[in-house]
Amino acid sequence: MYLNNIKLLFIQPCVAESKKIRFKAEFSSDVSNIMPYLNSVVKSGSYNSNMPSFTFKKDSRLINIYANDMTVAKAINETDAYSIMDFVKDLINETYDNKNSIEPNYEMRKKPSAFKIYSYLPKKNCKKCGETTCIAFASKLLTGVKTLNQCAFLEEEQYKEKLKSLSDLLEFA
Structure with missing residues (x-):
């Protein structure tokens, strides 16, 4: 031990x-x-x-x-x-x-920016997530205040690829 x-x-x-x-x-x-x-x-x-x-x-x-x-x-x-x-x-x-x-990793991971997260969102500004804009929602995703399942549009078939990309990005946030 x-x-x-x-x-x-x-x-x-x-x-x-x-x-x-x-x-x-x-x-x-x-x-x-x-x-x-x-x-x-x-x-x-x-x-x-x-x-x-x-x-x-x-x-x-x-x-x-x-x-x-x-x-x-x-x-x-x-x-x-x-x-x-x-x-x-x-x-x-x-x-x-x-x-x-285990292969040691000496590199520092960089956190994605709110704008990077925003680029994968539907950009509808629908307010269903509780935020006034998608960029505000992206910022809250980065801080862990909001979760991806709070964006109703990401559940739609046309956004499945973006949902996967967002999940991958937020894994390092």
Whole structure:
């Protein structure tokens, strides 16, 4: 086992969503050498070799892994915090155990822009998604506030290809 434990350091109210929490936890080992492997395993993550750090989302939670610790935003409660810590510990240990069969990825993924997302939307500005324009909807897709299934037009047959492209693009957002 590479990472023996993760120790919760503190919990605070979440800045992004007041009914949720954010927390910081400390690793029992430096995990910076595992990050390029995590970057290959978690396709939606983003590796920054300069810090080093690895950031990804699990459901609505934003998880930042650093060499010796991690921070998480938008966790539900303390129980959820411990669950996320267990998830990250398992992810790191499984990645370490399998690293000989994983090609490390040292590249930083770039997030698509709202305009790139918008280019795949139907551009009807119908307001059915709750936004006044499709570009506003695209921005909310990038931040995770909205989901693709909230655009009724994307379910239509003529937009199936665009829906697939959007799903692929948002995997890296």
